[in-house]
Amino acid sequence: MTAESEEKRRHRETVHLARDAQSGGQASFGALYERLTPVLHSWASLRLRPGMRGRVEPDDIVQEVWMRAHRVFDRWDSSRSPFRAWLLSVAKNVMLEALRHVRRPDAAAGGVTQSSKAFDLADVPADVTSLSRRCARDERLLGFVECVRELPAGDRMLVVHCGLEGDTCKNVAVRLDLTEAAVIKRWQRLKKRLEGMGVPGLLSDEES
Template identity: 35%
Template sequence: MKMAAVDARFTRAVEPHRHELLVHGYRMLGSVHDAEDVVQETMLRAWRAFDRYDPARASVRTWLYRIATNVCLDALESRRARPLPSSAGPPFDDPDAPFEPAAEVPWLTPFPTDPDAQAIERSRLRIALVAALQLLPARQRAALILCEVLDVPAADVAESLGTTTAAVNSALQRARSRLARAGVDPEAAAEPPAEQRAVVDRYVTAFQRADVAAITALLAADVVLEMPPMRNWYRGREDYAGFMRRVYRERGARWRTEPIWANGEAGFVAYLDGMIHTVQVLTVERGLVTRTTVFASAEVFALFGAPAELG
């Protein structure tokens, strides 16, 4: 009976934090499945230490984040970073270049989200930001996420990481510099969901009509198109348009789509001749598409519960 009471007390204490721990694990590791493993291991470690937890020293949330961060750091000792093609090599300059698959690379995967989530969560899950975080050394990544994404004081982060406040501040400075060089602002806000969806709906209409001119009119000048697990990626309207002409030349125009949300951004599942083809996530800024990330793997399709075939 006593054990049952402890179980109930533990569950009441930790369950409200499960989703944000999943998001934290995803930001650190770039994979929903890896993040789920982090949550499970965090809960296991927390259960084992629950009788020693002192609420006078830290809130349950802070205590869980401390455990989860160290679970992530342990995982990163044996796992490779999860990049996107745009951070793994230079852009391709030929839209008709042969595809270069890299199935051996553990690519970043998208995170299904609710468009009604708080604006701050949507902003801090943007694909560009999560991808840039993967470029940072593990402890710099942890320091930046805890301090700037989760607003944890540097002194508390130092305690979590077993280091000094000065070391945390130094790591933050280096991390900010690296993100700036990648052109990513961790404080930037995602566009409102309605405005994103309006642009993406116009893109989808053009996409299904194979109207490359209409697609191009919706693109920012320095738009990025990438397609993990292919190394091929392109920058700029001209190469983007050239690649889309290739798609319609080789695949035809028999496309259907279903809307999705991922990383706080609007997107769609693309079906060709009724069969699932890709999950596409679009970043919208000031009414234009600045990035299209196209995922083509069974793992990603499963994340969104997308059927393999449309009726």
């Protein structure tokens, strides 16, 4: 099976799982969680600012995102946005809330305590917590994140926007003030390099 057909297969599977989960299929929602939690964890690891660590960890972002996604799943419209892109839009809102929290004077004062954490995750189901923590120990994911961190800033943003968030090269070109052709060329080069790290399904399988 070629790399291109594998991407298309994964894209179809993600669409099918998301639609079934939105119709009430809990097993499909669980499968989506298994499939996309490594993406969320890698994204959160790359987007969290150093000053946020301690009060907010990638695990916290992942768990809060899935709790919220489950609550507002009925708002996802497959005709307007791929599920992966929608989920990452939820993640961006969670990240912004976390940033606002750590900037509050009362949160910045004193040491890190349970009450100073950005989110109350006491009611997160055990399976959600278990998978996010497993991602935090996954050597392949850790290696991927470290590799991306060492890239030049522009390439790092291409991986975040095109590879993890699933945005189109056209949109990313506007965001980064580049031509669409330049983004396509650079992203194809980066994607080929990163896919060789052996983390299947991590980079976007959405069809731009």
